Amino acid sequence: MGRVGLIMAVCLAKHGYEVTGIDPNTTLLEKLSHAQAPFYEPNLAEYLNAAMQSEKFVSTVDYAKNSQSDLTYIAVGTPSRADRSIDLGYVEEASRMIGRSLRDARQNQLVVMKSTVLPGTARNVVKPILENESGKTAGKGFSLCSNPEFLREGNAIHDAEFPDRIVIGSDDPSALDRLENVYRSFHGKSVPRIIKTSFENAELTKYANNAFLATKVSFINSIASIAERTAHADVKVIAESIGLDERIGPKFLNAGLGWGGSCFPKDLAALVSFSQSIGNDPELIRAVIATNRRQGEKAAELAKEALGELRGRQIAILGLSFKPETDDLRDAVSISIINKLLENGADLRVWDPRAMREAKHIFGDQIKYSANALNCIDQADCCILVTEWPEFKTIKPETFAKRMREPIVIDGRRIYDSREFQNAGIQFRAIGLGLWYEREQTGR
Numbered sequence: 001m002g003r004v005g006l007i008m009a010v011c012l013a014k015h016g017y018e019v020t021g022i023d024p025n026t027t028l029l030e031k032l033s034h035a036q037a038p039f040y041e042p043n044l045a046e047y048l049n050a051a052m053q054s055e056k057f058v059s060t061v062d063y064a065k066n067s068q069s070d071l072t073y074i075a076v077g078t079p080s081r082a083d084r085s086i087d088l089g090y091v092e093e094a095s096r097m098i099g100r101s102l103r104d105a106r107q108n109q110l111v112v113m114k115s116t117v118l119p120g121t122a123r124n125v126v127k128p129i130l131e132n133e134s135g136k137t138a139g140k141g142f143s144l145c146s147n148p149e150f151l152r153e154g155n156a157i158h159d160a161e162f163p164d165r166i167v168i169g170s171d172d173p174s175a176l177d178r179l180e181n182v183y184r185s186f187h188g189k190s191v192p193r194i195i196k197t198s199f200e201n202a203e204l205t206k207y208a209n210n211a212f213l214a215t216k217v218s219f220i221n222s223i224a225s226i227a228e229r230t231a232h233a234d235v236k237v238i239a240e241s242i243g244l245d246e247r248i249g250p251k252f253l254n255a256g257l258g259w260g261g262s263c264f265p266k267d268l269a270a271l272v273s274f275s276q277s278i279g280n281d282p283e284l285i286r287a288v289i290a291t292n293r294r295q296g297e298k299a300a301e302l303a304k305e306a307l308g309e310l311r312g313r314q315i316a317i318l319g320l321s322f323k324p325e326t327d328d329l330r331d332a333v334s335i336s337i338i339n340k341l342l343e344n345g346a347d348l349r350v351w352d353p354r355a356m357r358e359a360k361h362i363f364g365d366q367i368k369y370s371a372n373a374l375n376c377i378d379q380a381d382c383c384i385l386v387t388e389w390p391e392f393k394t395i396k397p398e399t400f401a402k403r404m405r406e407p408i409v410i411d412g413r414r415i416y417d418s419r420e421f422q423n424a425g426i427q428f429r430a431i432g433l434g435l436w437y438e439r440e441q442t443g444r
């Protein structure tokens, strides 16, 4: 019942399916039983409420309930191990428990792997466990498909209801047809293209998708670094221009402090580790990761450049979540930025509309927590915008100038107009903006 499973559950319930959510976390189940969303995602609270009201959704710790189901999604986490390879512990455990529940199932249940797993996992890990535990044979006693999700946090419900495409993998043609029919009836007229293929193609598609998107972002961040050292250059204009080339497209070309979150960092690391394990060095993907690491380091560097010394200086951080519209701090660039600034002796005050609770959990009393964005920038020597929450866009340059002790603003996501900020007397630095370089060179 995490960020994939719960979203699927409430969407299926909304479409009239009877859904049982199974999770071993009793605190989480307690919340669900009171129709409380365990994490923030736009519209989730409403969908969960509707699902509970309609009595189409129940949650339980009891895997035995699964024996009644026609279709089961495995949507457990696949975290990284210390060496960044994929940890299949939860997948194996879920497969064991589902397999056991299948012993009593009279119907041919369709088991669907939604969790992100490396090529070969459905065939070589999930299938044998299901067969051993159930005493049944795949294709006869039960069916198995691989069906990666492409949900974005912050847009997860929309993405579940209106996916760009659906990819289904299996070695069993009737399983592919069964899952295709489920989606045809779920999506009705808005059903997207459905690709039916092997387990391995479906599994690798998920990694290729995330790796490509991360590559696009790291690519534009590489151009941003060039633009920063080029007088009169601005990566935003360059991104807009190349985005108009239909072969490139405008999405995922926002330069900034880099990508984070629960998927890109973990999935790219797992892809590198997998690729190396089969004798192939994925040079490009390694460069994409290295570029991203470098990108996050820029925040502290720009602050140091503007302030000279960081020790004892008051720095305001606006935005902590790895992207707007989520409370998720997993692999958020804000964490490494805060750690770097603390290492340099800065005093930090932070604000995020949704991620404060999690931040307190991570940083405790090492930093100060503001009550709102304005309170965060009050008397600050420097402000770093880390996440582009819409509420930050509305803060006027004059407000920064008036409230801050030294008006230095570092726009890590390119949401502000540099000229407006400079006209308000603010020392303005931004990712991919060559202006500061121009000034240094010309002394203007």
Ligand code: UDX
Residues within 6 Å of the ligand: 149, 150, 151, 152, 153, 154, 210, 213, 217, 251, 252, 253, 254, 255, 256, 257, 258, 259, 260, 261, 262, 263, 264, 322, 323
């Ligand atoms: C991603 C995939 O988009 C989704 O299909 C998959 O199922 C899970 O992983 P998500 O992690 O929710 O989704 O976020 P996404 O919107 O893809 O952004 C990932 C990171 O890239 C964020 O940190 C975001 O700030 C950054 N990003 C994105 C940029 O820096 N610039 C961009 O132009 C786009």
